[in-house]
Amino acid sequence: MAKLLMDQLTKTYDNKVTAVENFNLTVEDEEFIVFVGPSGCGKSTTLRMIAGLEDISSGTFSIDGKKMNEVQPKDRDIAMVFQNYALYPHMTVYENMAFSLKLKGMPKAEIKDRVRNAAEILGLMDYLNRKPKALSGGQRQRVALGRAIVRDAKLFLMDEPLSNLDSKLRVQMRTEISKLHQRLKTTTIYVTHDQTEAMTMATRIVIMKDGVIQQVGTPKEVYDQPDNVFVAGFIGSPAMNFFNGRIEGNYFVMGQTKLLIPDSALPEGLDNQEVIIGLRPEHITHKPVKDESTVEVNLDVVELMGSEYMVYATLEGHSFVGRVDANLDLAAGTVFPMAFEMDKARFFDPTTEKRIK
Amino acid sequence: MRTKDFAYWLFLAPVLIALTLVVIVPMLLGVYYSFTSWNGITTGEFVGFQNYIDLFKDERFLASLWFTTKFSVISVILINFIGLSLALIVTSRIKTSNLLRTTFFMPNLIGGLILGFIWQFIFIKVFASVGEMVGMESLQVWLSTTETGFWGLVILMSWQMAGYIMVIYIAYLQGLPKELLEASEIDGASSFQRFRYIVFPLVAPAFTVSMFLTLSNTFKLYDQNLSLTGGGPYNSTEMVAMEIFNTAFVQNTFAYAQAKAIIFFVIVAIVALFQVYWNKRREVEM
Ligand SMILES: Nc1ncnc2c1ncn2[C@@H]1O[C@H](COP(=O)(O)OP(=O)(O)O)[C@@H](O)[C@H]1O
Ligand SMILES: [Mg+2]
Numbered sequence: 307m308a309k310l311l312m313d314q315l316t317k318t319y320d321n322k323v324t325a326v327e328n329f330n331l332t333v334e335d336e337e338f339i340v341f342v343g344p345s346g347c348g349k350s351t352t353l354r355m356i357a358g359l360e361d362i363s364s365g366t367f368s369i370d371g372k373k374m375n376e377v378q379p380k381d382r383d384i385a386m387v388f389q390n391y392a393l394y395p396h397m398t399v400y401e402n403m404a405f406s407l408k409l410k411g412m413p414k415a416e417i418k419d420r421v422r423n424a425a426e427i428l429g430l431m432d433y434l435n436r437k438p439k440a441l442s443g444g445q446r447q448r449v450a451l452g453r454a455i456v457r458d459a460k461l462f463l464m465d466e467p468l469s470n471l472d473s474k475l476r477v478q479m480r481t482e483i484s485k486l487h488q489r490l491k492t493t494t495i496y497v498t499h500d501q502t503e504a505m506t507m508a509t510r511i512v513i514m515k516d517g518v519i520q521q522v523g524t525p526k527e528v529y530d531q532p533d534n535v536f537v538a539g540f541i542g543s544p545a546m547n548f549f550n551g552r553i554e555g556n557y558f559v560m561g562q563t564k565l566l567i568p569d570s571a572l573p574e575g576l577d578n579q580e581v582i583i584g585l586r587p588e589h590i591t592h593k594p595v596k597d598e599s600t601v602e603v604n605l606d607v608v609e610l611m612g613s614e615y616m617v618y619a620t621l622e623g624h625s626f627v628g629r630v631d632a633n634l635d636l637a638a639g640t641v642f643p644m645a646f647e648m649d650k651a652r653f654f655d656p657t658t659e660k661r662i663k
Numbered sequence: 664m665r666t667k668d669f670a671y672w673l674f675l676a677p678v679l680i681a682l683t684l685v686v687i688v689p690m691l692l693g694v695y696y697s698f699t700s701w702n703g704i705t706t707g708e709f710v711g712f713q714n715y716i717d718l719f720k721d722e723r724f725l726a727s728l729w730f731t732t733k734f735s736v737i738s739v740i741l742i743n744f745i746g747l748s749l750a751l752i753v754t755s756r757i758k759t760s761n762l763l764r765t766t767f768f769m770p771n772l773i774g775g776l777i778l779g780f781i782w783q784f785i786f787i788k789v790f791a792s793v794g795e796m797v798g799m800e801s802l803q804v805w806l807s808t809t810e811t812g813f814w815g816l817v818i819l820m821s822w823q824m825a826g827y828i829m830v831i832y833i834a835y836l837q838g839l840p841k842e843l844l845e846a847s848e849i850d851g852a853s854s855f856q857r858f859r860y861i862v863f864p865l866v867a868p869a870f871t872v873s874m875f876l877t878l879s880n881t882f883k884l885y886d887q888n889l890s891l892t893g894g895g896p897y898n899s900t901e902m903v904a905m906e907i908f909n910t911a912f913v914q915n916t917f918a919y920a921q922a923k924a925i926i927f928f929v930i931v932a933i934v935a936l937f938q939v940y941w942n943k944r945r946e947v948e949m
Contacts, residue, residue: 359845380851392842396864405860406850453850 308460308493309335310356314365317351317517325351326517329365336491338484342504343514343540349497352514353463356495358382369460385454386463390470391446393438393453399425400434403452424452427486444475451483455490462494468503480506501541505529513537535659538584538652544616546584547626550656553579558648561622566598571649573662581662582654585646587616590628593645600645608636619644697922702915714922723898724923727906728930734816734902735881741821742877743870746828751858753829754836764833767826775823779890782819786811786891812892812900819887824880828873835869836862871942875935882931903927 315329326348333339341349354360356367358379367374374382385406393402400421407417425431428448438446447467454462467483468476484507487494498504504511505525513520513528513536521533532538538546551560553576558565593600606625607618615636617628628644630636653662697714700707718724749767753760770778786805794802805811839862847861885904888894894901894909901909907927911920 357849359848379845379848380853384849386846386849388842388846390840390842392840392846394843394847394861405847409851409856453846457850 308369309333309371310461310493310495311368311371312352312356312365313367315352315355315362315367316364317348317355317360318363324517326355329519331512331519331522333493333495335493338487338494338496338507338509339512340504340508340510341495341497341512341514342499342501343520345499347514348517349499349514350465351517353465353495353497356461357384357386357463382461383459384461384463385457385459387450387454387465387467389466391438391450393446393449395438398435398437399430399441399449399452402438402449403456406453406457420456420458421452424456427455427489428452428482443471444479447471447479451486455486455492460493462492464494464496466498467496469498469500476503483507502543505541511541513540515540531661532584532652533661535582535584535654538654538661542586544587544627546586546652547590547624547628548654549583549585549621549624549626551581551583551622553577553581558583558651560624563601563622564598565601565646565648567648567651571651573653576653576662580656582656582659583648584652584654585626585648585650587627587629589647589650590617590626590644591647592630592634592643596643597645599648600643602641602643605636605638605640605642608638617642617644693921694925696918697925699918701918701921703911703917707918710918714919715926717919718923718926723901724903724906724910726899727901727903728927730813730900731882731884731903734813734820734884735878738817738820738824738881739874739877741817742824742828742881743873745821745825746873747832747866749825749829750832750836754833764829767829769826770823771827773823775886776890778819778823779887782815782822783891786815806892807896809896809899812896815891816884816888816900816902819891820881820884823887824877828877831873831876832866832869835866839865867942871939874938874942878938879931879935882934 310331310333312329312331312333315326316324317326318324329348329352331339341352343349351360355362358374358377362375369382394405397405403421403424404417407420412420421434422431425434428451430445430448430452433441433445433449438449441449447470450467454464464483468479471479480503483496487507496503496507508525510522510524511528512522515536521528521537523531528537528541532541532546535548539548549558549560551558553559553567553572554564555577556567556569556572558567558581601621603619603621605617605619609616609618610632612632614632615630615634617630617636619626619628619642630644636642654660655662698709698711700710700713749763753763753767757763773781783806790802790805794800806815843861843865844857847857852860883904884902885908888900888902888905892900894905898906903923904927907920907923910923911917
């Protein structure tokens with residue numbers, strides 16, 4: 307059980323690449339924090355600084371108030387799951403899980419108890435005597451998890467643990483890891499580039515880009531109240547739609563198109579300003595009654611997802627995605643009135659790309 | 664089964680013919696001669712197993728065999744130990760590692776005979792002067808006793824081959840997945856434990872290659888032996904290859920030497936096969 311504090315963490319590699327810059331984060335006990343961001347944004351680097359596998363260039367990292375910068379990885383009391391599992395190929399599943407306990411000098415009987423316990427939780431009892439080579443990807447992943455949980459460590463670190471699995475197994479392991487966390491309550495930091503994993507697993511999400519934190523918040527916060535265009539576009543699938551235009555009175559004007567914004571939704575002082583508005587696909591839809599935010603658009607592509615259509619269309623040079631109930635009959639190439647729910651729109655400054663509240 | 668047509672054998676033919684001419688025929692001829700009293704000039708008559716019976720009573724031959732065995736065992740251990748240590752040094756994060764690699768590998772580029780003379784100079788002149796300066800008797804008599812001759816050869820051989828073996832270990836060490844070492848670090852392993860439980864078992868395949876190379880090289884050693892000690896004093900540092908050479912070309916008992924060579928071959932083959940088998944069993948597939 308641990309409380310973490312990262313204060314101005316910065317990592318500059320030998321080749322002068324600054325991978326992480328001024329990373330500030332406080333993690334409370336029992337939290338499940340997910341670092342998410344595109345590849346190369348510094349998630350692994352941050353995690354590795356926390357693990358002690360990478361030196362911290364500047365800033366401090368502490369666990370439970372104790373500064374960890376100079377502490378060896380083995381003395382930090384953390385467990386880590388690697389992307390490609392990093393199982394010891396010459397040891398059996400049992401030996402892999404028992405290794406850290408053996409190094410601690412724990413009595414054999416207790417090691418056996420703990421390993422069996424973990425194996426039971428993870429459904430590995432039948433494989434204890436196998437070498438990693440003789441396991442499937444999912445089973446290897448479980449062993450890697452098992453190796454972490456037998457430790458009873460203060461902190462779990464996981465670096466894209468599911469990215470080598472096929473999509474079905476990934477979804478399954480995702481829930482298993484979440485369940486494991488609910489059961490063990492160990493503070494966890496989980497790295498992924500997959501926003502779905504972040505949204506479904508995290509208690510709080512840290513969104514990163516180019517080594518800099520973009521936003522920290524609960525899944526709901528980052529989805530509903532994105533701080534900037536990047537976060538808005540990164541979280542959510544399909545991604546949020548963006549339209550460049552300007553505000554004229556109560557209207558969002560973009561070329562020939564004018565969309566009415568309800569008073570309550572329009573931030574103050576935007577009159578005659580250029581803005582970017584963001585609308586999620588579920589807020590561009592079909593309404594029985596047309597109003598001043600309904601636009602006739604030509605449908606480019608229509609995908610039936612079962613209960614709804616994903617509708618791809620273009621408006622004033624901006625392609626966008628909308629969602630329409632599957633009860634209607636839609637076809638690509640036809641003209642269809644789409645309702646833009648402007649009360650749900652998010653406004654962004656086109657130069658800073660920050661959200662205007 | 665794949666059918667082996669004409670073209671298959673055609674492409675294989677050059678190698679097969681060459682192998683037959685330079686390996687198989689001489690080998691069989693050699694076996695035949697070992698049962699005769701051939702002296703290099705006349706083919707001699709068929710003497711059955713007489714040569715083989717004689718050589719097991721030949722003290723000089725048995726002594727050289729024992730000397731070679733002792734030399735090989737100690738050298739193999741030392742070379743592999745030093746080679747692995749050097750490999751660990753140059754794969755750790757030190758700045759001069761490229762320079763060190765080159766330096767450690769250099770002795771290999773010098774021919775065995777020259778190397779022998781260089782070390783003869785070092786052991787006799789340099790050791791003696793140093794011994795005189797610091798007043799250590801034991802440094803002044805190098806190569807003049809069996810004991811110092813033996814260790815002289817071991818040192819020479821280790822110095823020459825360790826760099827070569829180092830290269831093999833480097834290849835294996837660099838092939839170790841970095842995450843495994845990191846995982847063990849997080850699992851709480853000290854650097855010694857990491858070596859003992861992770862690195863060492865995983866470079867096991869390198870032992871197969873390295874031990875085979877060192878063993879066959881030390882067993883067949885000739886030129887370094889010739890130039891460093893010349894077998895002296897009193898043939899006491901004579902190794903099998905040199906003993907066989909002397910039997911053939913100094914004493915002109917070619918058939919007898921041939922018999923010794925065949926025994927030598929059998930021993931080397933058995934040792935090598937056994938050792939490859941034994942090492943293979945311990946290998947780990949990643
Ligand atoms: N050992 C290293 N040396 C130099 N640059 C590195 C090293 N490791 C990572 N980087 C750089 O740091 C940045 C962040 O990398 P990383 O933390 O691995 O990203 P992520 O895990 O988010 O994909 C990248 O630009 C990468 O090229
Ligand atoms: Mg990464």
